[in-house]
Amino acid sequence: AYKRLSEQGFEVAVLPVDRFGVVSAQALESAVDERTVLVSLMAVNNELGAMEPIDAAAKIIKQKNAPALLHADAVQAFGKYPLFPERRGIDLLTVSAHKIHGPKGAGALYVRSGVHLVPQTVGGEQERRLRAGTEPTIAIAGFGGAASVLEPGKHLPRVTALRDAFVRELQTLDDVVLNSGSDASPYIIHLSALHRPSEVLLNFLSENGVYVSAGSACAKGHRSPVLAAAGLDSERINSALRISLSDKTTEDELQYCLDVLRQALRVIRKKR
Template identity: 40%
Template sequence: MALYLDYGATSPVRQEVLKSMLPLFSEAYGNPGSIHDMGVQAYSYIQMAREQIALALGATSSREILFTSSGTEANNLAIMGAALYHRKRGNHIITTSIEHPSVLEACRHLENTGYKVTYLPVNHYGQINITDLEHAITPTTILVSVMAANNEVGTIQPIKEIAELLKNRDILFHTDAVQFFGKLPCNVNEWGVDLLSIGSHKIYGPKGAGALYIRKGVRLQPLLYGGGQERNWRPSTLNTPAIVGFGKAASLFLDDLAYESKRQKEIRDYGWQQIEQLGDVILNGHPTERLPNNINVSFQRLEGQAILLELNRRQIYVSSGSACSAGKHAPSHVLMAMGNDLDNAYQSLRFTLGRETTKADIDYLLTELKKITHYLKSII
């Protein structure tokens, strides 16, 4: 029996989403930038998806939604686009030490071109301290970027409190909500953010589509130059099928978000209770202020990758950290920033649940984990 527990890396495309995309490949396949009827038809599909995403985010207008190719591109455009546009006002950016690589690497690139970046520390749960943020603000600060929920350990950050702190200051606030979106209610106006990144394939949509929420009045410098699509902020022929699938996926999860979040949280808590009984295991991240589908643990004295490979041999698919850096056998920068030692960082595994996950799946996982951990401990 194959068991997929890596929904934090990607999710399968829902059948309803696939069905919504099919006409865009063979029937309504016009370029949405063309002014003839087929182009106008394709553009109408784009606008429908834009409205669906805006509704899912609680945006004031669908014009605040800009489509990208991924959450990574959305993060890059938010960070670098804001920094470049506002360079004359200041050159200081504040982020955290546990952000996704698409934020951290963008910041490091900016540092090489004269910008100053403060990387806020986190506590052992993976949360920042608001006071640290307040003390880090300088007269040259132009942007704060703090992720809504961590992609590895699932810890949720105090987004509303950050927005309140930055209110009435001339500082943009961006949040990477790629992992958060679709798991819990996400309302940009209630949160008070200026920029917010999301991705399609984390919410049962296709790969190849992402979006950046840009509050009305916020200005960015484009990173691409070309034909002027997406109001010149992201010129490129739009991936109409993927965008339509993205919009459909967003509209679908709204229908049962409360139910599914509660259901996955119950399975998450049940899963941790069962895993904890194995002994010599630590829960990484905040015990309650975390995504409802995330269980990140460290197995003492056992290397996480060894357990992962044994699980994979049994067709149980999990992650040893961020899927974006899965090819690198390096300690998790998130766990290290949380104060863990190298051993604990190498001993971690991430189990992420989805719509198809049941308690029976967790029972099966535990049966196999018991065998694996017993075997590995016997050969140490």
């Protein structure tokens, strides 16, 4: 999206991140000025689980007296954390159904009262004339059902405890290094099993009933721009695994994942 904006004549600043994928608040402050019209950040990075500086961004926009709208991609945060967009100075917030156990193909955009958007898809009256096309009614209803039973933040302490115990066991495994920071979202654990290609690991794990990923669906089949931006070397990128937890994850499931991962490290020969 930002490349298209650049092609349309907008000046786009892509901010650097640290080794855990956290956007630099200092770089953000330097980039925002009286000409800035939009600041867009993830609330939680979808690969490394980094908690991005949303509140700092809102404060910087206000301090710089910038006309910018603040957009938060909250797909990985929705239902897991209390969000309160208006209270936090968020003007636009995107969420997706499939991350809260709803159906794929439905999402939502929160628009703060007073913000007026130009439609990107025209030709119909749907969605308050903002997005033409027939709505997927069943998927939307499923999204509403999943959202109606959410209790944001309720499961965070339990999931954090599960993540911490899991990570302690991971740190005992040879050739396994963690890429997620200690203050990352506990719902995402990112690691590299050095010298074992991600694809081979994924196949072994899935054949044994463990389903994880090597990156985000957005970059499927391509080198992860998130990991490259975080400065990870080729070995860690090529052997990366992302393990996602949910409010329904159990201790037994994580123990089984560890057992299969240990087996994978023994069986899969190191690739030098």
